[in-house]
Amino acid sequence: MVETLVIPLLKIAVLLNAVLVSVTFMTLLERKIIAWAQSRLGPMRVGPYGVLQAVADPIKLILKEDITPAKADKWMFTLAPILSLVPALVVFSVIPFGAEELFYITDINVGLLFIISVTSIGVYGIILAGWASNSKYPLLASLRASAQLISYEIVVTMTLVSVILTAGTLSMVGIVEAQQEAGLWFGFVQPVAFVLVLIGGLAETNRNPFDMPEAEQELTGGFHTEYSGMRFALFFLAEYANMIVISAVVTVLFWGGWLRPFPSVDALALLDLIPGWIWFFAKMFVFLYLFIWIRATLPRYRYDQLMRLGWKVLIPIAIANVVVTGVAKVLL
Amino acid sequence: MAIEAAPMFDTDELVINMGPQHPSTHGVLRVVLRLDGERVVDADVVIGYIHRGIEKLTENRDWTQIILLTDRIDYVAAATNNLGYCETVEKLMQVEVPRRARYIRTVLAELQRIASHCLWLGTHAMDIGAMTVFLYAFRERELILDLFEEYCGARLTYNSMRIGGLLLDIPSGWDHRVRAFCDVMDEKIPEYEELLTNNRIWLERTRGIGVISGVDATALGLSGPPLRGSGVYRDVRKDEPYAAYDEFEFHVPLGTNGDTYDRYLIRLEEFRQSLRIIRQALDGLPEGPVMGKVPRLIKPPAGETYHAIESPKGELGYFIVSDGRATNPYRLRVRPPSFCNLQGLRPLIIGHMVADVVALIGTIDVVLGEVDR
Numbered sequence: 001m002v003e004t005l006v007i008p009l010l011k012i013a014v015l016l017n018a019v020l021v022s023v024t025f026m027t028l029l030e031r032k033i034i035a036w037a038q039s040r041l042g043p044m045r046v047g048p049y050g051v052l053q054a055v056a057d058p059i060k061l062i063l064k065e066d067i068t069p070a071k072a073d074k075w076m077f078t079l080a081p082i083l084s085l086v087p088a089l090v091v092f093s094v095i096p097f098g099a100e101e102l103f104y105i106t107d108i109n110v111g112l113l114f115i116i117s118v119t120s121i122g123v124y125g126i127i128l129a130g131w132a133s134n135s136k137y138p139l140l141a142s143l144r145a146s147a148q149l150i151s152y153e154i155v156v157t158m159t160l161v162s163v164i165l166t167a168g169t170l171s172m173v174g175i176v177e178a179q180q181e182a183g184l185w186f187g188f189v190q191p192v193a194f195v196l197v198l199i200g201g202l203a204e205t206n207r208n209p210f211d212m213p214e215a216e217q218e219l220t221g222g223f224h225t226e227y228s229g230m231r232f233a234l235f236f237l238a239e240y241a242n243m244i245v246i247s248a249v250v251t252v253l254f255w256g257g258w259l260r261p262f263p264s265v266d267a268l269a270l271l272d273l274i275p276g277w278i279w280f281f282a283k284m285f286v287f288l289y290l291f292i293w294i295r296a297t298l299p300r301y302r303y304d305q306l307m308r309l310g311w312k313v314l315i316p317i318a319i320a321n322v323v324v325t326g327v328a329k330v331l332l
Numbered sequence: 333m334a335i336e337a338a339p340m341f342d343t344d345e346l347v348i349n350m351g352p353q354h355p356s357t358h359g360v361l362r363v364v365l366r367l368d369g370e371r372v373v374d375a376d377v378v379i380g381y382i383h384r385g386i387e388k389l390t391e392n393r394d395w396t397q398i399i400l401l402t403d404r405i406d407y408v409a410a411a412t413n414n415l416g417y418c419e420t421v422e423k424l425m426q427v428e429v430p431r432r433a434r435y436i437r438t439v440l441a442e443l444q445r446i447a448s449h450c451l452w453l454g455t456h457a458m459d460i461g462a463m464t465v466f467l468y469a470f471r472e473r474e475l476i477l478d479l480f481e482e483y484c485g486a487r488l489t490y491n492s493m494r495i496g497g498l499l500l501d502i503p504s505g506w507d508h509r510v511r512a513f514c515d516v517m518d519e520k521i522p523e524y525e526e527l528l529t530n531n532r533i534w535l536e537r538t539r540g541i542g543v544i545s546g547v548d549a550t551a552l553g554l555s556g557p558p559l560r561g562s563g564v565y566r567d568v569r570k571d572e573p574y575a576a577y578d579e580f581e582f583h584v585p586l587g588t589n590g591d592t593y594d595r596y597l598i599r600l601e602e603f604r605q606s607l608r609i610i611r612q613a614l615d616g617l618p619e620g621p622v623m624g625k626v627p628r629l630i631k632p633p634a635g636e637t638y639h640a641i642e643s644p645k646g647e648l649g650y651f652i653v654s655d656g657r658a659t660n661p662y663r664l665r666v667r668p669p670s671f672c673n674l675q676g677l678r679p680l681i682i683g684h685m686v687a688d689v690v691a692l693i694g695t696i697d698v699v700l701g702e703v704d705r
Contacts, residue, residue: 038467136348140370140686208461209533299533300461302687303370 011105015092023240028054030292037296058233066229069133076132081227081234084125087118088241095248096173098258098277104173111172112164115249116157119204122238123149126206126223129235133226141222144303149204151310156200158318159193162325163253166190176257183264187254192321194254196314198287201246203310205239208295210306247287248280255283345373350689352381358455358693359700363677370685375678379671383704390664395421395495395630398664403489405666406702408451411444411480412643414493419574420639420650421495422624424632433497433622434576439510439613440483440492441575441641442606446517447476448644449599449606453524456596456694460537465527472520475513482506496626507614514607521603528596538592542680542692545590552679553672556646557598558696562590568642575641580612592695599697631659638667645669645697670702 028043028051035042043050068077094111096104108114123146130142164170166189167178179185187194203210224235251257258276262268301309351362360381366374386405390398402413415437422429429437454469477487482503484492492499528534544554546562559566567584569577585601587594634656640649646669653663673696680692 034463038464039471040467136346140346140348140367144370211461296464297527298462299457299528299531299537300687301533302537302685304685305536 008105011102012093015105016089019089019092019241019244020237022244023237024054024058026240026243026288027057027236029288030295033289033292034296037293061233062230064229066231067226069135069226071134072226073132073134076128077226078231080125080129080132081231081238082125083128084122084238085234085241087121087125088238088245090118091115091245092248094172095245095252096176096257097248097280098275099176103258103277107171107173109174110170112160112170112175112253115172115245116153116160119242119245120153122242123153125235125238129227130223133223135226138223138225141225145206145223148206148210148303148306148310151307151315152200152203152210155310155314155318156197156204158315158322159196159200160253162190162193162318162322165322165325165329172252172257176252176259179256180259180263183262185254185256185259185263187256190254190321190325192317193325194250196318196321197250197253198290199314201250202291202294203306205242205246205291207243207291209298209301211295211300243288243291244284247284247291250287251280251283352378358698361674361693361698361700361703363681363689363693365681365686365689367686370687372681372684372686372689375681375689377674377677379674379700379703381704382700386705387664387666390661392660394659395632395661398661399493399495400489400491403491404701405668405705406448406643406645406648406670406699407488408699409444409448409644410488410490411440411492412448412641412648414490415441415575416639416641416643416648416650418493418495419641420637420652421630421632423639424635424637424652424654425495425626425630427496427624427626429497429624430621431576431618432501432620433624435613435617436498436502436622437493438575438577438580439610440480440490442609442613443476443479443510445606445644446603447473449603450476452599452644452694452697456691456697457528459690459694460534462527462531462534465524468520468523468527472517475516479506479510479513482509494623494626495630497621497623499623501622507617510610511614514610517603517607521600525600529600535593537688537691538596538695540589541592541684541688542695543589543591544676544680548679549590549676552675554646554676554696555669555672556642556644556697557595557602558673558676559646560584561587561595561598563588566647568640568647572640574639576613577609579616580609582609592691595695629659632656640667643669645699645702646673666705668702668705670698670700671705674698674703 031053032042032050043053046052046056068074093105094108094114096107126145126149127142130138130145133139163175163186166186167175169175169178182189224232227235256263258280260268260271260274260279346367348365348367349362350365352360362378362381364376364378365372384404386401390401393401399414399417402417403410405413450469450473454466457465480490481487483506484490484500486492544562546564549559549562550564555566563586565584565586568574570584582605585598585605587598632654634654636651636653638649638651640647642648647667648669649667651665651667652661655662676696677692680696681689684692
């Protein structure tokens with residue numbers, strides 16, 4: 001009873017809270033990092049150095065009026081933000097933050113497949129939001145979003161096949177263990193795949209330079225134009241939760257998850273003193289930082305250029321990478 | 333046997349209103365777009381949302397009070413507007429402006445050009461999604477506003493020039509601070525370039541977008557960087573020198589392709605040329621009074637005149653009719669570069685994507701206050 005029900009539920013509760021809290025602080029982090037890149041201070045008013053901004057924002061959003069436009073499709077309009085947030089949270093159940101069983105909720109043997117399929121559901125949230133708003137700008141945005149997310153999903157999924165080939169397993173824990181056995185992070189074995197997943201991840205989370213669906217300057221906020229209050233906040237939470245998911249997945253697949261650098265070199269055994277979950281979070285943070293850094297630096301692609309990049313450049317590379325990996329696997 | 337066309341879904345053009353309240357229309361411009369998917373089939377540019385009747389107002393103000401109104405025409409380049417108006421009245425009255433005043437006016441106008449281009453660069457880059465450039469450009473614009481504040485006390489609407497010269501001489505040490513600013517700006521321009529000029533995404537978003545030939549640009553009455561971007565050599569500072577421009581060396585950058593990227597490069601080069609002009613003007617700043625011999629009551633002789641200057645956005649002209657009796661103009665008409673350049677928007681955006689529309693509104697650099705007046 002305790003083993004099968006209480007402990008998993010406790011873990012879920014802790015994880016869920018941790019994710020939601022870290023998402024609110026992600027917004028603060030993003031604002032701070034971008035501010036530093038732009039030679040300004042960022043939020044400074046709420047609390048010392050503005051750290052309480054992360055608390056003030058959700059409070060503000062909860063207190064705001066939650067408007068449903070008169071012509072909107074009410075059910076879909078309510079369903080859309082839920083549909084985009086829930087998958088982003090569900091994915092965390094299979095992400096191993098550490099080697100011990102304490103640090104992951106479950107380790108299913110098709111973990112990676114589970115992640116791919118569950119994150120795909122998130123697309124519906126955006127499409128439905130645009131459709132249900134019954135408004136032109138959100139509709140345009142959701143059309144873009146559906147095209148963009150589906151194309152880049154192909155890129156990412158294709159690329160992940162080569163990782164699966166290298167690791168020989170779909171289990172997230174198994175993939176990290178495979179890297180331990182190989183004594184090498186897969187990022188060094190599969191650099192092309194790593195770059196592709198990173199780019200695809202940026203596109204799938206609608207981050208700059210692929211933030212077409214919400215292109216503020218063109219579509220006035222995109223699919224969440226008509227949303228306000230907490231429902232708007234759910235989209236926001238989903239976006240940042242997805243960022244964390246992508247960072248976590250990249251960490252697990254390419255940068256050894258909880259493993260220390262160079263897991264096979266005994267001379268660095270001293271680094272084992274640092275617990276695995278700290279390594280994990282440190283690596284994840286690097287990618288989150290990278291995402292924000294990219295946002296502060298790059299302009300935005302145009303929609304058709306983005307599709308061209310996806311279909312004509314990234315997908316062929318992804319397929320070639322799978323073929324090369326397969327051939328190498330057979331030969332070696 | 334005839335093959336029947338397969339029944340298709342109905343396809344409709346989507347009509348959307350971009351503006352008058354939209355984050356990227358730089359004020360209250362309204363563009364009605366007819367879209368086929370994301371491609372613009374037709375566009376209708378609607379203006380007039382901030383018409384304040386400035387031209388009519390001038391008919392009830394005396395000649396000096398009008399300077400204050402010209403501030404509000406292109407409110408991001410107030411000094412240039414002051415200059416254009418004052419010079420037109422001086423031309424009508426045939427007043428000699430002291431050389432020192434003409435030099436200081438040139439410095440002010442060029443500082444204003446840099447400030448206006450900074451604003452343009454920031455918002456244009458922001459429209460295309462590069463948000464950092466926006467804050468970088470505004471950081472430098474702030475320095476210019478500080479210089480203006482020190483000179484005349486105002487940061488946006490300066491009202492700093494007078495018919496016949498200037499109200500104020502420069503404060504002591506101001507020229508050193510302008511020089512220091514020029515040095516800062518020299519360092520900062522490469523920062524913008526590093527973020528944009530060779531950036532692949534920036535190139536893809538601007539090269540080949542909004543191409544207009546020199547002939548078309550001339551026919552549409554474009555002026556300023558949008559005209560020079562198409563390779564047409566036309567700069568009022570060179571063609572009909574005013575203030576003290578005939579005494580300085582500078583060159584007029586020209587584009588070759590007439591696309592958004594060329595217009596971007598031209599404005600960046602104009603930063604450098606403006607700095608060059610400012611440095612020359614400060615080096616050769618003559619001594620003497622800053623106010624010419626002007627009667628206490630300004631009352632130009634009957635007649636009409638047109639005088640144009642090169643504002644940051646293009647050719648800014650004033651046409652003034654005086655009846656010689658009243659202390660106010662009989663008619664004052666502004667030839668605003670933004671208004672004329674906005675004529676080019678519709679031909680530019682047809683056939684492009686929605687995302688390009690904001691880039692193209694940015695590239696012709698309009699200020700709606702100047703369009704509507």
